[in-house]
Amino acid sequence: MLVTLFRLLSGLPLSWLHAIGTALGWTVYCASPTYRRRMKENMARAGYAPLLRRAVGEAGKSIAELPFVWFASEQRLLRAAVLEDWDLIERTLAEGRGLIFLTPHLGCFEVTAQVVATRMPMTVLYRPPKKAALKPLLEGARARRRLALAPASLAGVRMLLKTLKQGGAIGMLPDQVPQQGEGVWAEFYGRPAYTMTLPGKLQQLSGAPVIVAYGLRVRGGFRIRIARLEQPLAGTPAEQARAVNTAMENLIAQCPEQYFWSYNRYKTPTGVAAPEAA
Helix, strand or coil: CHHHHHHHHCCCCHHHHHHHHHHHHHHHHHHCHHHHHHHHHHHHHHCCHHHHHHHHHHHHHHHHCHHHHHHCCHHHHHHHEEECCHHHHHHHHCCCCCEEEECCCEECHHHHHHHHCCCCCEEEEECCCCCHHHHHHHHHHHCCCCEEEEECCHHHHHHHHHHHHCCCEEEECCCCCCCCCCEEEEEECCEEEEEECHHHHHHHHHCCCEEEEEEEEECCEEEEEEEEECCCCCCCHHHHHHHHHHHHHHHHCCCHHHECCCCCCCCCCCCCCCCCCC
């Protein structure tokens, strides 16, 4: 049923979906005290409290635009999404060491992999949904064109490493809270956040360069912006994680109102010692 609904919604103009998303964002913000409190606290901590009203609407757009991103035809998607600096990606891949994309919850983070995969194969890390009803939607919609999915498991990590060693591209959300044993505590906007160590490990094992990317939401579509991390992720896992978080903070500063501030970035995963005791 969800797949059918998303397919129907994908036929609407993107501007309509964004208008629906703005209303959705404000509905959730007004209806949920927990959502409202977390969003306010996270934005204030990062110094972006004055952008709260704009961020509420943008958060709703990030949900309402998914039918278009996942189910619109490739032609419609490419008319709406402009990929900047493609030559940088080509030059980086030409080095023959693979490529690691790090895309935070900024703008339309789903559109980046979808558009890149229209030009070359790509494998992305994802966490399988807990609810079985969501699996056909999340997996079927994402795994299309030349986009492959690697589950957040040991088997998935092997898939990612194999792709890199073959000179291919992989992607992941570096600001997604990992499970026990998959991260370290590293500062993010002045507060310890449990941060994945996988980007640093994969770079050390493969030598692959890192590109940070995000899909900026603009009138009528998206502009996918990228930049290469010139310095490798070196040092201890904690130092690597902090370097990733710093890179994400710099990226968010380019359009802070489009970051997903309601995400529970500072939660303590089950079985993980709190940062004070870590």
